[in-house]
Structure formats: structure tokens, C-alpha cells
Amino acid sequence: MYLGIDLGTSGIKALLIDGKQRITASASASLNVSRPHSGWSEQNPAHWIDALETVLDVMKSTFPARLAAVRGIGLSGQMHGATLLDSSGKVLRPCILWNDTRAYKEAAALDADPRFRKITGNIVFPGFTAPKLLWVKNNEPEVFGRVARVLLPKDYLRFWLTGEYVSDMSDSAGTSWLDVEERRWSPELLAATDLDESHMPSLVEGTEISAVLKPELARRWGLREDVVVAGGGGDNAASACGMGTVSPGHAFISLGTSGVLFAANGAYMPNPASAVHTFCHALPKTWHQMGVILSATDALNWYAGIARSDPANLTAELGDRLKAPSGVTFLPYLSGERTPHNDATIRGAFVGLGRESDRAALTQAVVEGVAFAFRDCLEALAAAGTRLDRVTGVGGGSRSDYWLKAIATALDLAVDVPADGDFGGAFGAARLGLIAAEKADPWEVCTLPAIAETIEPEARLRGAFEDAYARYRALYPALRN
Structure with missing residues (x-):
């Protein structure tokens, strides 16, 4: 088993796979985000x-063998988080998360x-780790002065599990x-942020052994004492391993909290x-590019709260047949936003509202707005030399056929929908452990x-979506100014 x-950001998930990569067990536990000030995001x-501990306790009680x-x-x-430890391994302050934008001046x-x-x-980008450390130096100098190690979130879990300070290439x-x-x-x-390599974890590839599980934790959960911990990966690289997106020409579009x-x-x-991210992949001698939008399903969840409805109910109200954009x-x-604007201070907007703009019209606009943000990412990837002819749709938002139809038409790309299964970060991490x-x-x-279906762009609406x-595209500079 692996x-x-x-x-x-919203929870921890663990799953077990066997030698044939069949999922045999899983458990999860939720997490909350603290937002003490505008633009702040901490855990x-x-x-x-x-x-x-909760998920491993559940697994031990349910699937001990x-x-x-x-x-x-x-x-x-989750990537980019600044987890700051002192010389004894004690956490100095809450972790500043990937979607925290307070360090935009330092990033610039x-x-x-x-x-x-x-x-x-x-x-x-403001969400990256280095500008966060510069922000801590400028605003919390007493904390900065005690920083002995800087760890990414998953690498803090590794430290707790193994006692070792190690990271992988994709996350780093x-x-x-x-x-x-x-x-x-x-x-x-x-040195540009007044740090040196002694503050950093050692580096391994995502497929390599990074450390061995602590004996006391192995005994606690009934595990072998020679269990190895792989380097692993940042969430997107690990998800790519789970999706098999590891060779040139393969791509996926993820409709999660972010996109x-x-x-x-x-x-x-x-x-x-x-403004495309160019990172190491979790596999040796490979890299990847990605466009990132900060609010994907998060945008629909936000609107659902205002509309006092469930996101699935809102998209169901749109029906099965893709509609032409309404003008909202x-x-x-x-x-x-990250790609393509690198703008931490810009904020969202509805434009083109009229008396006829009902709840469904606003839902449709949110779905289309996220689809157009992905189109921005596609154009940015093309500018960086990567052209795609199809993508695989994953993430919670991909359960909405309407949303996938809007994305396929906005991008003018076929969207493949995998057969039922879990191909996310936990599955990719298990593959790396194997x-x-x-x-x-x-x-x-x-x-x-395996692909269950392919959603093709709707030719009848291509002009309307263009x-x-x-x-x-015209609204960002107007809003920015």
C-alpha cells in the first residue's frame, strides 16, 4: 500500500492505493482560513x-491492515505558504498563505x-514566499530575527512526520x-531577502526518498518502521502526476478554489x-507552465453566499444548453489576479447590469467570467511558446457540464472529462510514494x-463568445485606471 x-487550503485528504493503483481507502478533515485584514490569508x-492526526486516526480505526x-x-x-520556524522547530507566527496579497509592495x-x-x-508575485519574508522583515522584525527555517506547508507536515527539513523541486x-x-x-x-541556504530545507526530486517516518508515529498508527516519505510535490504538480500530465502536449484545467x-x-x-508560471515538475528533468487565476469556484461560492443558494443549484438554473453571453x-x-495581470490590488466587478438582469443572468456572468479568465491563461501560455489542442477538466467545478461547455467554447478547445475516479493531489502524492x-x-x-466524455466547443456560439x-478584455484597463 502507498x-x-x-x-x-480548505482541508487535508489522505488516500491509500495498492500496487495496481486502485484506491482502497480515503479520509479527510476540514480546515479554516483566517482573514484578519483585507488581503490577508493565514492558517x-x-x-x-x-x-x-484526525485522518490517520480514521484510517487506523477503519482500515488497520x-x-x-x-x-x-x-x-x-498548497504552494507558496511561509511557515516560519525558530531554531528549536517552533512555529513563530501563522503561516501566510498562497492567496495572501499583503506583500504586493515587497513583491514589486x-x-x-x-x-x-x-x-x-x-x-x-505577491503570493510567492520570498516577498512574504521581506514583509515580515519590514513589519515584524522581531519575528524575522528569530527565523531559523522557512518551510512550505506540506514540508511542515514532513518535518512533523520525519523530523527532517526537506522540500521538493516543484514546490520550491x-x-x-x-x-x-x-x-x-x-x-x-x-541574500536579497537577508537569508541564506541555512534557512532553507534540503532539496530532492518529487520521486526520491526524502526521509523515513518517525518510529513513534509508525507505532502510533500501526505502520512499518521503514516507511519512506517521497519528495512529493506542490499541489498542481502532484495533481498532474495523478492525471498523468507529465509529458509534453498534455494539459489540464483545474476548477478548484483557484483556477x-x-x-x-x-x-x-x-x-x-x-505572467505564466514556469516551474519544475515533480518528475526529474521535467518542467511545466501554468496560468493561474486566484478565484475560480471561489467566485461562484462567493456569489452563492450573496444569492443565498447552493452553487450547484445556481448552475442547474442555467439548464443544459449553453447560452450566448447576455451582455452582463x-x-x-x-x-x-495573477495571470496575466500580476495585480494584487485589482478587484472584481459586474458590468452591464440592467433591470432585466436576474439571478440566473448573474450566475451565467460568473461562470463566463471564470471561463474568460482561463482564456487569458491560454493566451499567456501561447505567448510563452505552449500551444494546446485539448485539455482535461478536473476539480470541483468540473462537475458542472454547463461550466465545462462555457470553458470549451471560450477557449475553443476540446475538454476531456475523466471517468469516475480521484485524480487529484492525494492520488498523485500516493503515486510519488509508490x-x-x-x-x-x-x-x-x-x-x-480513462476519458468518459469529451465536450467540444459549440461552433454556433463561437462568435458570441469572442x-x-x-x-x-477591455474592462481590466478601464477598471485599473
Whole structure:
């Protein structure tokens, strides 16, 4: 058996797979986000440990024999979070999460230093880790002075599980401290934030063994004492391993809290001017590009709260047949935006409202607005040299056929829908645990899922969606000014 653990923003999920990659057990526990100020987003790392203990306790009580057969553990996690530890391994403050935008001034200052884009291949986004440390230095100097280690969220779980400070290439690529082409920490970029390599975890590939589970934890949950923990991956890279998106030409679109258009690459292809992320993949000698939008299903969940309805009910009201855009446009910049604007201060809007604009019209606008944000990502990927002819749809929002039809038509791409199954970060992490424990061939393990159906763009609405996208594109500069 092989255990995958995925630390998300809203919860932790663990699942077990056997040697044939069949899911045999799973458990999850929820997490909350603290937002003490506008633009802030934090979590207490102690709550991650509580949630992990909960899911492992459930697995032990329900599937003790399967848990006892685990040979390898893989980790997946939300990226970019700044988890700060002192010299004794004690957490110094709540973790500043990926969708926290308080460090936008610090990010701009680092991005103005040409070394960052040259070495990392990326814009320094406010959500990345390095500007957060600069913010702590500027605003909480007493905390900064005690920082001995900086860990990403999943790597704090690893530290608790193994006692070792280790990260993988894919997650570390989102810090703004990694030389992404050479797959190593950059001493000069660390020095730019008054840190050095002693503050960083050691690095391994996602498929390599990073450490061994602590004996006391193995005894607690009835595990073998030689269980290895793989390097794992950032949530998107781990999900790509679960989806089999590991070879050039393969891509997926993820409709989660945030949205991701992810394309695997066999070579390092940076183009920071396009605001596309160029990161190491979780597999050796591979990279990936992705466009990221900060509010995908989060936008519909936000609107559902205002409309006092359930998101699934709202999309069901739209019916099965894709409609032409109504003229109401929604910009989903509720927490700022990454691709293509790199703008932490922009905020969302409904434009074109009239007396005839009922609840369904606003729901339709939210769905289309997120689809057009993905179209922005597609254009940015093309500018970075990656062209796609189809994508695989995953994430909670992909359960809405209407939303997938809107995305297929807005992007003018076929969207493949996998057969029933779990192909997310926990499954990808379990695959990485299998590879590390058995020294298996990553490309033989990380295969593509069976496809249940393909949603094609609707040719009858292509012109209407192009016109609506042009309106959408024109609104950002108007809003920004």
C-alpha cells in the first residue's frame, strides 16, 4: 500500500492505493482560513497537524491492515505558504498563505531586481514566499530575527512526520528563491531577502526518498518502521502526476478554489513577461507552465453566499444548453489576479447590469467570467511558446457540464472529462510514494486516466463568445485606471 496526503487550503485528504493503483481507502478533515485584514490569508500550522492526526486516526480505526501494509508516503500541498520556524522547530507566527496579497509592495521591489526573473524564470508575485519574508522583515522584525527555517506547508507536515527539513523541486520553484533551470537554491536571491541556504530545507526530486517516518508515529498508527516519505510535490504538480500530465502536449484545467491551466514541458521554457508560471515538475528533468487565476469556484461560492443558494443549484438554473453571453460581464478578481495581470490590488466587478438582469443572468456572468479568465491563461501560455489542442477538466467545478461547455467554447478547445475516479493531489502524492518506495519508472506509474466524455466547443456560439471575451478584455484597463 502507498499513502498520499494532500494539504489543501480548505482541508487535508489522505488516500491509500495498492500496487495496481486502485484506491482502497480515503479520509479527510476540514480546515479554516483566517482573514484578519483585507488581503490577508493565514492558517495555524498546528491545525494542519490536528487535521492530519484526525485522518490517520480514521484510517487506523477503519482500515488497520491496509495502513499496516504502507511502504511509501507521498506529500502534496498548497504552494507558496511561509511557515516560519525558530531554531528549536517552533512555529513563530501563522503561516501566510498562497492567496495572501499583503506583500504586493515587497513583491514589486523584488521583481524590479532583474536577477529574480532571470534566475527563477518567473515574475515575483505577491503570493510567492520570498516577498512574504521581506514583509515580515519590514513589519515584524522581531519575528524575522528569530527565523531559523522557512518551510512550505506540506514540508511542515514532513518535518512533523520525519523530523527532517526537506522540500521538493516543484514546490520550491514557487518561492522566488529557486534557480528553476538548475534545480537548486540561488544564494544571491536568498541574500536579497537577508537569508541564506541555512534557512532553507534540503532539496530532492518529487520521486526520491526524502526521509523515513518517525518510529513513534509508525507505532502510533500501526505502520512499518521503514516507511519512506517521497519528495512529493506542490499541489498542481502532484495533481498532474495523478492525471498523468507529465509529458509534453498534455494539459489540464483545474476548477478548484483557484483556477489553473497546466501544461507539461520537457524543457525549461520561461517567459515571465506573459505572467505564466514556469516551474519544475515533480518528475526529474521535467518542467511545466501554468496560468493561474486566484478565484475560480471561489467566485461562484462567493456569489452563492450573496444569492443565498447552493452553487450547484445556481448552475442547474442555467439548464443544459449553453447560452450566448447576455451582455452582463463579471471580472473574477475578488482577491486580485495573477495571470496575466500580476495585480494584487485589482478587484472584481459586474458590468452591464440592467433591470432585466436576474439571478440566473448573474450566475451565467460568473461562470463566463471564470471561463474568460482561463482564456487569458491560454493566451499567456501561447505567448510563452505552449500551444494546446485539448485539455482535461478536473476539480470541483468540473462537475458542472454547463461550466465545462462555457470553458470549451471560450477557449475553443476540446475538454476531456475523466471517468469516475480521484485524480487529484492525494492520488498523485500516493503515486510519488509508490515510485520512491519501489524505485519504479515514473512514466509507467503516472499514466493518463480513462476519458468518459469529451465536450467540444459549440461552433454556433463561437462568435458570441469572442465578442464577449473582447468586452471582458477591455474592462481590466478601464477598471485599473
